[in-house]
Amino acid sequence: MAANPMTQFEVYRIGPEIKIGAFDISFTNASLFMVVSSLAILVIFNLGAKKNSMLPNKIQLLAELSYTFVSKMISDTAGSKAKPYFAFIFSLFMFVLFCNMFGMIPYTFTVTSHIIVTFILAAFIFIGVTIIGFIKHGLGYLKLFVPSGVPVVLLPLIVVIEIISYLSRPISLSVRLFANMMAGHTMMKVFGGFVISLGIVGGWLPLTFSVALTGLEILVAFLQAYVFAILTCIYLNDALNLHH
Amino acid sequence: MIKKYFFQLIFFYTFFSKSVFAAESGGMPQLNPEFWISQIFWLTLVFGILYIVLSKLILPKISSNLELRKSQIQENIEAADKQREDSEIKLKEYDNIISKSKLDSKNLFNETREKTLKAINIKKETLEKQIDDEIKKAEIEINQLRKNAPQKINRIAIETSSEILKNVIGAEINNSSISAIVDDLYKKNENKYYGD
Numbered sequence: 001m002a003a004n005p006m007t008q009f010e011v012y013r014i015g016p017e018i019k020i021g022a023f024d025i026s027f028t029n030a031s032l033f034m035v036v037s038s039l040a041i042l043v044i045f046n047l048g049a050k051k052n053s054m055l056p057n058k059i060q061l062l063a064e065l066s067y068t069f070v071s072k073m074i075s076d077t078a079g080s081k082a083k084p085y086f087a088f089i090f091s092l093f094m095f096v097l098f099c100n101m102f103g104m105i106p107y108t109f110t111v112t113s114h115i116i117v118t119f120i121l122a123a124f125i126f127i128g129v130t131i132i133g134f135i136k137h138g139l140g141y142l143k144l145f146v147p148s149g150v151p152v153v154l155l156p157l158i159v160v161i162e163i164i165s166y167l168s169r170p171i172s173l174s175v176r177l178f179a180n181m182m183a184g185h186t187m188m189k190v191f192g193g194f195v196i197s198l199g200i201v202g203g204w205l206p207l208t209f210s211v212a213l214t215g216l217e218i219l220v221a222f223l224q225a226y227v228f229a230i231l232t233c234i235y236l237n238d239a240l241n242l243h244h
Numbered sequence: 245m246i247k248k249y250f251f252q253l254i255f256f257y258t259f260f261s262k263s264v265f266a267a268e269s270g271g272m273p274q275l276n277p278e279f280w281i282s283q284i285f286w287l288t289l290v291f292g293i294l295y296i297v298l299s300k301l302i303l304p305k306i307s308s309n310l311e312l313r314k315s316q317i318q319e320n321i322e323a324a325d326k327q328r329e330d331s332e333i334k335l336k337e338y339d340n341i342i343s344k345s346k347l348d349s350k351n352l353f354n355e356t357r358e359k360t361l362k363a364i365n366i367k368k369e370t371l372e373k374q375i376d377d378e379i380k381k382a383e384i385e386i387n388q389l390r391k392n393a394p395q396k397i398n399r400i401a402i403e404t405s406s407e408i409l410k411n412v413i414g415a416e417i418n419n420s421s422i423s424a425i426v427d428d429l430y431k432k433n434e435n436k437y438y439g440d
Contacts, residue, residue, distance in 0.1 A: 009280070013279075024278070024282055027286070030282075031290070033283065034290040038290050041298070045298065045306070049302050049303075052309040062308060067310065086303070091298045091299070094298075114274050115274050115284055117287055120284055120287055121291075
């Protein structure tokens, strides 16, 4: 069972079965790690926000650096109009980052390695951004699909391509995160399996790989959270500042 | 990137094979819809709570902390600037005072020197006058003495002559005759003895 690299992604029920109507909303290991990640975020940032000293201590520095990091990321990509959405993007970035990072601890469950989770986040962002776009620009938001400076002959084709690219945003956004997380974890599991099967004689090479992959995966965990957040900012930018 | 496409391929492969061999165990647990509703529910709940707590409680605190620090640093910088300006003004004032007092002291020194010199001159003059007076007085006295000297000498000569005559002759001789002789001699030899 442990040899199968996909077992680490299995969701199982923790505690009793909870049903609302026909829907099973039981508490699972996935839910557990969502709660753990969120609690970790809340505890760390609450400690970091608690006391205000002129010289911040380590945890306060961490919280403030994260704050300024996300704030700068938003203002760089989406401008000052995106300020009201700061809290959402901050929560999103932190949630994805912490879920990814908790997944790096052995024997834990990676919430973001499930397509349904990333897809719900991406779909929420997509719908939200579309609504914001229509509220801000009315039907003028549809101009997003008509790039300026395109020959009239090409216009029908371009518009179709633009619409497809727009509609595929939630899919690309969700699959990017999910596939990266799943691939990394599967690869680590596979190399871990090699270490066991090759034993003390030949296991050193995959072990080295495993160590290197752990470093890489930590980088990927951060990078994917960053990419997820920055793409959200870019989509938001499209909705807030219509440039086409 | 290659990794990504590779696993996307796996994903779609499994996705389509899953629909064919739905009953088969294994494959990707991500595509097992058994807990999808549960995951959606818990994700919405947990992320919603996380968002609300972060946006309402924690982020405003961090933001105000940052603002406070920024404004405090700004204030401190401004205060430092002001104090530096103040100190520059003070320094200028100090320099002014120093130069002014230097000038004052110079003036005072000069004045005092002049006064002292004047006083010294006055005293010198008075002293010289006094000395001159004294000298004049002394000269007058000397002249008086010189004028009176012949008479006294004459008298001494008369008395001495009368005494000598008395002792030699043994008779009293009238002083008046002797004095007549002395006066006569005196008149004859005045220039010889008392001439200038």
